[in-house]
Amino acid sequence: MLLQTKGLVKEYKRGNTSFPAVNGVDLSVSSEDFVSIVGRSGSGKSTLLNLIAGLLKPTSGSILVEGVDISSLNDEKVSLYRNSKIGYVPQGQSVLSNLTVLDNVRLPFYLFKREGDATEKALSLLDQVGLADLAQASPRELSGGELRRVSIARALINDPALLMADEPTSDLDAQTTAEIMELFRRISQNGTAILMVTHELETVGYGNRVLTMDAGTLTEREKPKDVPGGASYPFRFQA
Amino acid sequence: MKQAPLSIRRLSVCNLKRRPFRTACHIAVVAVLAFVLFGGSILSVSLKNGTRSIQERFGADLIIVPQNYDKSMESILLKGEPNYFYFDQAIADQAARQEGVSRISTQFFLITLKADCCSVPIQLVGFHPETDFTIQPWISQKYGRDLEDGQLVVGSDVADSGRKSLTFFNRQYPIAARLEKTGTGLDASVFTNMNTIRSLFQGAKAAGMGFLSGTDPEKSISSVLVKIDSHYDADTVAHNIRSHISGVQVIKTRSMFTGISNTLGSLPVFLYAISIALWVLAAAVLTVMFSVTANERKKEFAVLRILGATRKKLAGILLNESLFASMAGGIIGVAAAAAVVFPFNVYIGDRLGLPYLQPQISVVLGILALSLFLSFLVGPLASAHSAIKISRAETYLTMREGE
Numbered sequence: 262m263l264l265q266t267k268g269l270v271k272e273y274k275r276g277n278t279s280f281p282a283v284n285g286v287d288l289s290v291s292s293e294d295f296v297s298i299v300g301r302s303g304s305g306k307s308t309l310l311n312l313i314a315g316l317l318k319p320t321s322g323s324i325l326v327e328g329v330d331i332s333s334l335n336d337e338k339v340s341l342y343r344n345s346k347i348g349y350v351p352q353g354q355s356v357l358s359n360l361t362v363l364d365n366v367r368l369p370f371y372l373f374k375r376e377g378d379a380t381e382k383a384l385s386l387l388d389q390v391g392l393a394d395l396a397q398a399s400p401r402e403l404s405g406g407e408l409r410r411v412s413i414a415r416a417l418i419n420d421p422a423l424l425m426a427d428e429p430t431s432d433l434d435a436q437t438t439a440e441i442m443e444l445f446r447r448i449s450q451n452g453t454a455i456l457m458v459t460h461e462l463e464t465v466g467y468g469n470r471v472l473t474m475d476a477g478t479l480t481e482r483e484k485p486k487d488v489p490g491g492a493s494y495p496f497r498f499q500a
Numbered sequence: 501m502k503q504a505p506l507s508i509r510r511l512s513v514c515n516l517k518r519r520p521f522r523t524a525c526h527i528a529v530v531a532v533l534a535f536v537l538f539g540g541s542i543l544s545v546s547l548k549n550g551t552r553s554i555q556e557r558f559g560a561d562l563i564i565v566p567q568n569y570d571k572s573m574e575s576i577l578l579k580g581e582p583n584y585f586y587f588d589q590a591i592a593d594q595a596a597r598q599e600g601v602s603r604i605s606t607q608f609f610l611i612t613l614k615a616d617c618c619s620v621p622i623q624l625v626g627f628h629p630e631t632d633f634t635i636q637p638w639i640s641q642k643y644g645r646d647l648e649d650g651q652l653v654v655g656s657d658v659a660d661s662g663r664k665s666l667t668f669f670n671r672q673y674p675i676a677a678r679l680e681k682t683g684t685g686l687d688a689s690v691f692t693n694m695n696t697i698r699s700l701f702q703g704a705k706a707a708g709m710g711f712l713s714g715t716d717p718e719k720s721i722s723s724v725l726v727k728i729d730s731h732y733d734a735d736t737v738a739h740n741i742r743s744h745i746s747g748v749q750v751i752k753t754r755s756m757f758t759g760i761s762n763t764l765g766s767l768p769v770f771l772y773a774i775s776i777a778l779w780v781l782a783a784a785v786l787t788v789m790f791s792v793t794a795n796e797r798k799k800e801f802a803v804l805r806i807l808g809a810t811r812k813k814l815a816g817i818l819l820n821e822s823l824f825a826s827m828a829g830g831i832i833g834v835a836a837a838a839a840v841v842f843p844f845n846v847y848i849g850d851r852l853g854l855p856y857l858q859p860q861i862s863v864v865l866g867i868l869a870l871s872l873f874l875s876f877l878v879g880p881l882a883s884a885h886s887a888i889k890i891s892r893a894e895t896y897l898t899m900r901e902g903e
Contacts, residue, residue: 311896316806336811344808355803359518364506369807371506380503415807 262325263422263454264290264313269322271308271477282308284477285322290456292422295449295468298458298479305477306458307352310427313456314349315339327422344372348416348453350426356400356408356415362387363396366415379418386414390444406437413444417453424448426457430464442467508813512820522793526786526825527832530875533782534833537775538871542841542859543848544768545867549857550849551757553682559634560605560725561734563751564595564741570749573723574756580657580685582611582623586720591745595724598740600732605631608697609722610704612668622658623689624668626697626717634725635691643677649695651676655687657846666690669703681857779874786882790822794886801890802898811891818887819880826879830872 271283282305290296300306311317313324315331323330331342343349356365363383370379387393390410400408409429416424426445430438438461446467449455455468465471471482504510516523558577565573566587575581589606596604608626629636629647639653647653652666652673659666665674673696681687692700694717701717728737738750794801801814809817841848842858849856859867 308896314806316895340805340808340810340813343806349806351803351806355799355806357800357803359515359800360506360511363503364514367503368506368511368804372804372808372813378503378505 262289263292263294263327264288264456265325266313267323267325269309269312269324270320271305271312271317272320281305281320281477283312283319286477286479288472288479290423290454292452292454293449294470295445295455296457296470296472297465297468298456298472298474299460299462299465300474301460304474306460306474307427308477309474309479310425310456310458314347314425315343341373344369345419346422348413348419348421348424350409350412350416350424350429352427352429352431354405354408356403356411358400360400361396362392362398362400362403362411365400365411366418369415369418383414383418386417387411389447390414406433406440409433409437409441410444413441413448417448421453423454423456426455428459429457430459430461438464508816509820512817512824515817515821516825519793522789523825526789526822526879527829529782529785530826530829530878531833531836533778533878534830534871534875535837536778536833537874538834538867539837539841540771540775541867541871542837542864544771545859545863546841546845546849546856547767547852549859550682550684553684553857558753558757559637559727560753561728562726562738562741563753564591564724564726564745564748565722565751567747567749570751573751575685576609576623576689577685577756580623580655580688582621582688584609584611584722586715586722587747589719589721591748592721592724594745595726595741598737598744600729600737600740601726602729603631603633603727605633605725606721607723607725608694608701608717608720610697610700612700612704623685624697624700625689625691626694626700627691629693632725633727638679639677639691647676647693649693650674650699651692651696653677653679653691655679655689655691656681657687658690668700669707671699671703684857779878782878783882786822786879787885790818790883790886794818794883794890798890798893798898801893802895805895815887815891818883818890822879822883823876826876829879830875833875834868834871 266286266288269283269286269288270281272279272281284305286309288309298306298309308317312319312332313326315324315334319332324332326342326346329342331339334342356362357368360368363380366383366386367379370382384393384396387396390413392407392410392414395403395407400411403411413424413426413429416426424445429445430441433441442464445455445457449468457464457468459465473480473482563573566585569583569585572583572585576583586608592604592606595601605628610624610626611621612624625635627635629639635653639647643653650673652675654666654675654677656679658678659675661678663675665672667673673692679686679691698717701715726737726741728734734752734754738752741748741750801809801817804814804817805811845856845858858864
């Protein structure tokens with residue numbers, strides 16, 4: 262098993278009272294999985310993703326990645342884990358405007374000492390996401406969809422075992438959303454596990470597993486049948 | 501396509517380049533600081549050097565000059581402003597007899613309005629090598645033998661260093677030695693023995709310089725230099741001379757140098773105070789600048805954290821940026837100060853009216869190193885708080901703020 266969480270709890274304080282944003286989550290993800298987690302805003306999806314990315318420490322429970330509990334790692338080791346084991350596509354625009362598109366994609370490679378040069382790999386990834394011609398462009402010249410694809414290419418530079426995406430299509434139009442989701446499907450088919458958080462039901466059909474998150478708890482659902490574009494979903498967000 | 505690795509250092513340089521205005525402001529602040537630190541220190545040390553040099557080299561305890569010519573004498577010694585004044589040579593004999601006087605030597609001043617070496621008047625000083633105790637020791641040290649008739653010893657600022665002779669009143673005089681720089685009026689003076697000064701005097705007279713009429717160099721002198729006995733103090737001997745010889749003014753050299761030191765005393769303190777104030781101000785300005793920009797760049801650093809940058813690396817990026825900008829500012833400021841203080845040192849000394857002697861290269865290098873160190877330090881120190889703050893920021897919360 263690539264990823265396993267056991268009884269994962271993350272509590273936040275609001276005034277004098279604490280409430281669980283993630284409440285006893287047990288989740289297993291294998292290398293072949295493309296998991297979509299859906300849920301309303303504030304349901305705890307992003308908190309779960311940040312716990313798995315090592316950006317937050319759990320209140321209780323464990324997060325095992327390839328058998329290692331990442332919540333017990335120090336900053337150096339958890340940073341290395343984030344840099345090499347996972348690729349993270351954050352919500353919203355996250356491409357660094359100070360660097361060219363190519364340098365943005367190359368950057369994670371150089372955050373830890375590695376042999377070789379990341380340029381060829383970065384160019385190849387940019388080619389895969391359809392942005393090879395924009396390698397030397399400034400991020401300021403790119404559209405929202407193109408920037409998201411740069412983030413995805415950047416997340417893949419160190420060959421992560423798990424690609425995590427937080428609302429990757431939230432601010433994109435329907436056509437660009439479809440392009441991004443097709444890209445995720447190809448990545449998944451190439452052997453990288455994907456854990457995607459979204460509140461757009463239209464995108465969940467690209468994966469092989471769907472989970473819903475509500476008030477910090479996670480429930481596995483049956484995969485919808487006719488997606489994308491299908492009308493029938495076996496679940497609805499409750500108002 | 502081969503590209504340079506994206507090290508933390510390169511990332512910092514990219515960040516500086518992409519924010520040219522902010523970077524230029526940082527560089528400008530540090531450049532001004534470095535300019536004041538280096539330029540002010542060189543100025544201060546040069547003035548102190550000048551005063552120390554004249555104190556060390558001037559062997560006389562008292563100088564006797566005609567009444568009301570004490571300021572003129574000081575101007576000759578300190579500022580190199582040529583002048584002439586005479587009184588009877590008999591005064592020297594009277595001075596020698598006063599209680600507490602150990603040795604005396606006389607000098608004869610002449611000025612020339614025209615010489616082929618110089619566009620400004622030069623002070624000519626005639627002295628007696630056999631009795632002199634102020635100039636002769638330098639000449640012996642520099643020249644190694646006695647000055648012959650017709651030979652000149654010139655101050656460091658007189659004519660080019662390659663010149664072998666000077667022409668005064670249509671006659672050529674060979675240069676026997678050139679004195680080391682003192683930072684005083686002596687640098688712009690020409691020294692010779694009494695026989696030669698008489699020859700120059702005759703030349704001046706023949707050239708029609710009317711101001712010399714009525715003066716006889718055989719019977720006149722300009723000043724009497726007095727070395728006092730070690731058992732007496734300068735005040736007592738000066739009082740003795742004033743009491744027994746009329747029409748003269750006695751200059752106590754120590755008082756003259758104390759006067760310079762007093763004038764000078766406040767200047768280095770002022771320069772150091774300005775330097776410290778500016779350093780603190782620069783640190784404060786840069787601290788505010790880094791605090792504001794670090795706040796603006798929170799998301800950028802959060803993204804780097806997501807990509808796997810350690811907290812230490814985040815701090816390193818900011819500290820590198822501040823160091824590189826400070827280095828650029830420091831080098832520019834020091835270079836600008838050097839371009840002002842070194843080529844214009846004579847002008848600065850003249851304008852200040854104080855003895856100015858540039859320090860030795862080792863001292864200059866020491867000041868350079870200290871100025872650069874303090875300039876380089878100010879940026880990283882000012883950014884330290886922001887660097888710590890950024891490295892401790894919770895990425896999750898920062899990313900949420902941007903949603």
